[in-house]
Amino acid sequence: MDANASARLRRRAGVVAHRVGLFLAxxxxxxxxxxxxxxxxxxxxEILAKPPVWIPQxxxxxxxxxxxxxxxxxxxxxxDYFRNSLIxxxxxxxxxxxxxxxxxxxxxxxxxxxxSAMFLGLMLTRTVxxxxxxxxxxxxxxxxxxxxxxxGLILAYVALNVPFTIWLIDGFxxxxxxxxxxxAQIDGCTRWQAFWQVEFPLAxxxxxxxxxxxxxTSWNEFALASQxxxxxxxxxLPVGLLDYTxxxxxxxxxxxxxxxxMIIPALLLTFIVQKHLVGGLTSGAVKG
Amino acid sequence: xxxxxLKKLTKRYGNMEIxxxxxxxxxxREFIALVGPSGCxxxxxxxxxAGLEDISGGTIEIGxxxxxxxxxxxxxxxxxxxxxxxxxxxxxxxxxxFSLKIAGAPKEEMDRRVAEASAxxxxxxxxxxxxxxxxxxxxxxxxxxxxxxxxxxxFLFDEPLSNxxxxxxxxxxxEIKKLHAKVKSTVIYVTHDQVEAMTLADRIVIMRxxxxxxxxxxxxxxxxxxxxxxxxxxxxxxxxxxxxxxxDGKIVFSGGQSLPLPGRFKAKVNAGDKVVFGLRPDDxxxxxxxxxxxxxxxxxxxxLPVTVTEPLGNETLVFAEFDRRDWVSxxxxxxxxxxxxxxxxxxxxxxxxxxxxxTGKSLRA
Numbered sequence: 001m002d003a004n005a006s007a008r009l010r011r012r013a014g015v016v017a018h019r020v021g022l023f024l025a026x027x028x029x030x031x032x033x034x035x036x037x038x039x040x041x042x043x044x045x046e047i048l049a050k051p052p053v054w055i056p057q058x059x060x061x062x063x064x065x066x067x068x069x070x071x072x073x074x075x076x077x078x079x080d081y082f083r084n085s086l087i088x089x090x091x092x093x094x095x096x097x098x099x100x101x102x103x104x105x106x107x108x109x110x111x112x113x114x115x116s117a118m119f120l121g122l123m124l125t126r127t128v129x130x131x132x133x134x135x136x137x138x139x140x141x142x143x144x145x146x147x148x149x150x151x152g153l154i155l156a157y158v159a160l161n162v163p164f165t166i167w168l169i170d171g172f173x174x175x176x177x178x179x180x181x182x183x184a185q186i187d188g189c190t191r192w193q194a195f196w197q198v199e200f201p202l203a204x205x206x207x208x209x210x211x212x213x214x215x216x217t218s219w220n221e222f223a224l225a226s227q228x229x230x231x232x233x234x235x236x237l238p239v240g241l242l243d244y245t246x247x248x249x250x251x252x253x254x255x256x257x258x259x260x261x262m263i264i265p266a267l268l269l270t271f272i273v274q275k276h277l278v279g280g281l282t283s284g285a286v287k288g
Numbered sequence: 289x290x291x292x293x294l295k296k297l298t299k300r301y302g303n304m305e306i307x308x309x310x311x312x313x314x315x316x317r318e319f320i321a322l323v324g325p326s327g328c329x330x331x332x333x334x335x336x337x338a339g340l341e342d343i344s345g346g347t348i349e350i351g352x353x354x355x356x357x358x359x360x361x362x363x364x365x366x367x368x369x370x371x372x373x374x375x376x377x378x379x380x381x382x383x384x385x386f387s388l389k390i391a392g393a394p395k396e397e398m399d400r401r402v403a404e405a406s407a408x409x410x411x412x413x414x415x416x417x418x419x420x421x422x423x424x425x426x427x428x429x430x431x432x433x434x435x436x437x438x439x440x441x442x443f444l445f446d447e448p449l450s451n452x453x454x455x456x457x458x459x460x461x462x463e464i465k466k467l468h469a470k471v472k473s474t475v476i477y478v479t480h481d482q483v484e485a486m487t488l489a490d491r492i493v494i495m496r497x498x499x500x501x502x503x504x505x506x507x508x509x510x511x512x513x514x515x516x517x518x519x520x521x522x523x524x525x526x527x528x529x530x531x532x533x534x535x536d537g538k539i540v541f542s543g544g545q546s547l548p549l550p551g552r553f554k555a556k557v558n559a560g561d562k563v564v565f566g567l568r569p570d571d572x573x574x575x576x577x578x579x580x581x582x583x584x585x586x587x588x589x590x591x592l593p594v595t596v597t598e599p600l601g602n603e604t605l606v607f608a609e610f611d612r613r614d615w616v617s618x619x620x621x622x623x624x625x626x627x628x629x630x631x632x633x634x635x636x637x638x639x640x641x642x643x644x645x646x647t648g649k650s651l652r653a
Contacts, residue, residue, distance in 0.1 A: 177371060177373065179369045179371045179373035180373050180375060182338075182340050182360075182367075182369070182373070183367070183369060183373035183375075183434075184375070184386070185339075185340070185359065185360045185361060186338060186339075186340075186360045186361070186365065186366060186367045187361075187366075187386050187387035187390060187434070187438065188361040188387045188390040188391050188438075189361060189390055190359070190361065191359075193390065197386075197390070198375055198377075201377050202376065202377060
C-alpha cells in the first residue's frame with residue numbers, strides 16, 4: 001500500500017512539474033510577441049526604460065492612428081505595402097504549391113534517371129543562405145530590369161520555396177498508398193482523375209501545410225526584399241518597417257505597430273488552414 | 289468460351305525477365321487460382337491482366353478483345369487488393385458507389401446497385417461509416433462490394449485474405465466461395481496459400497520462377513502433380529520427398545535404405561536412374577492407423593523410430609526417422625506415442641510418386 005501511495009504521489013508531482021514546465025516554455029516563446037504588442041501601445045520612454053516596465057502605464061493607439069494617417073503626418077503607405085505583400089506572397093505561394101505538387105508527386109511515385117541526384121540538388125539549394133545570393137541576384141535583376149517589380153520578387157520567392165514544398169509534399173504523397181490510385185483506375189478513373197479524386201484529397205493536409213510555410217516565408221522575408229524593392233511599387237511590409245528609421249532616431253512604437261499589422265493576417269491564415277491539417281487521414285485505407 | 293486468354297505473356301524489368309511467356313485460358317464463370325511462392329510472378333501476372341503493369345510481350349484477351357494496351361478502366365475488370373485499398377476519405381457507401389459516380393451513372397441506379405451489393409455482403413449497417421471505423425473483415429467485405437458493384441467481366445483478387453487473422457481468413461474464404469456461387473462471374477485469384485487455392489478454385493495454376501508448372505483441378509494437382517515442385521507445394525503437411533536411385537526392382541535411398549519399386553513405374557525407369565521418391569503423409573501411417581487406397585499387396589511395412597509427434601485431436605502427425613531424415617505421417621484414430629518409440633509404419637506404395645531427379649518431371653504411369 002505504501003509503495004503504491006508514494007508511486008501515485010510521485011506520478012501526480014510529475015504531472016504538475018510537467019505542466020509548470022510547459023507553461024514556462026510557452027511564456028518564453030510568446031514573450032517577444034507580447035512585448036511587440038505592448039510596445040506598440042506605449043510611448044518610447046516606457047519602451048526604453050531600464051529596468052523594463054512590464055505593465056504599461058499609458059496605453060494609446062496613437063501609433064496605429066499615425067500609421068494610417070498618410071505621409072507627412074507620421075504615417076507610411078501601409079496599404080500599398082500590404083497590397084504588395086499580399087500580391088507577392090499569395091502569387092508566389094500558389095506557384096510554389098503547384099510546382100511542389102507536381103514535383104513532389106513525381107518524386108514520390110515515379111522512378112527516373114538521376115532522381116536522387118535531383119532531389120539532393122534541390123535540398124542543397126536550401127543550404128545556401130538567401131542573403132548570400134542577394135548581390136548576384138541584384139545584378140541579374142538590374143540587367144533584366146525587374147528590380148522593384150512584383151514579378152521580380154515573386155520569382156525569387158518561388159525559387160526560394162519550391163525545394164521546400166517539393167520535399168514536404170513528396171513526403172505526404174509517399175504516405176498515400178499506391179494501391180489507392182490503382183484501385184481508382186480500376187474503378188474507372190483516368191490517371192488524372194485518380195490523382196484529383198483520391199490522392200489529392202488525402203495529401204491535402206500536407207499540401208496545406210506546405211502552403212502555410214511558403215506563404216509565411218514570403219510574407220516575412222526581408223533580406224532579398226530590401227535589396228530588390230525600391231518604392232511603393234513593390235515594397236513589402238517587412239521592408240516597410242525601415243520607414244520608421246531615420247538618420248538618428250528609430251520610432252520603436254511605430255515599428256512595433258506595423259509588426260502587429262503584419263502578424264495579424266499570418267495568424268489568421270494559420271488559424272483558418274489549421275483545421276485542415278488533420279493528421280492520420282489515410283488511416284483505414286490499407287491493412288487491418 | 290475462354291473469357292480471359294493469355295498468350296506468351298512476358299514481363300521484363302530491364303534485363304530481368306520475371307514472367308517467361310505463359311499461356312493460360314480461363315473459361316467463363318471459372319474460378320482460377322494462381323498460386324506459388326513469393327516472387328513466382330503470380331501477382332505480376334494478375335497486375336498485367338488488370339492493366340496496372342505494362343506487358344513486355346505476348347497478348348492478353350478479355351472477352352474476345354485484345355486489351356494489351358488498354359488502361360485498366362477500359363478492361364471491364366474489378367480488383368480486390370491485398371491491402372483492400374479503400375478510399376479513407378469516403379464512407380462505405382461512397383466507396384461502393386465510386387466507380388458508378390465516375391461513370392456518371394444516375395443516382396437511382398447508383399443507389400440500387402450499392403444496395404444490392406451491400407445486401408449480398410451484409411454491409412447495410414455500415415454504409416455511413418468510414419474505412420477507419422471498420423474491422424479487418426468488414427474492410428475486406430467492402431473491398432469485395434466495391435468490386436461487385438462494377439458488375440465486371442472478370443474479378444481479380446490479389447491475396448485478399450493474407451492480412452486477416454487465421455480464424456477470419458477461414459470465414460472469409462467461405463464467404464468468397466458463397467459469393468462466387470451467387471454472382472457467378474469469372475474470378476482470377478492470386479494467393480500463396482495452397483489451402484485457399486484448393487478450397488476455392490475450379491482450377492489451380494501453380495507458378496514458379498515466372499513459369500507455369502501445372503494447371504489442373506484441385507484433385508489433379510493433388511493426386512497427379514506434374515513436377516516435384518508441385519508435389520512439394522500442394523498438400524499440407526507437404527509430401528515426403530527423398531532422392532534415390534533405381535536398382536533392380538528397388539528404390540535405394542542415399543542413406544542406404546530401400547523400398548520396393550512400385551509396379552506401375554517398372555516400365556518407366558531403368559536401373560541406375562536417379563529419381564525423387566514422393567509419398568504423401570496420408571499414405572504413410574502407423575500400421576492400423578490409416579487407409580490404403582490401392583492394392584493391399586502394395587503396402588510395405590517397416591519399423592521406424594518416432595522423433596516428434598504433433599497431436600491435432602482427431603489425428604496426429606507422427607515424424608519418424610527413415611533413411612536418416614524425418615518423414616511425416618498422418619495417424620488416424622491416434623494413440624499416444626512418445627519420441628523414441630519404435631512403430632511399424634505402412635508405406636502405401638500404390639500412391640507413391642516418382643520424379644526425374646534431373647528434370648523434376650513426374651514419371652507417373
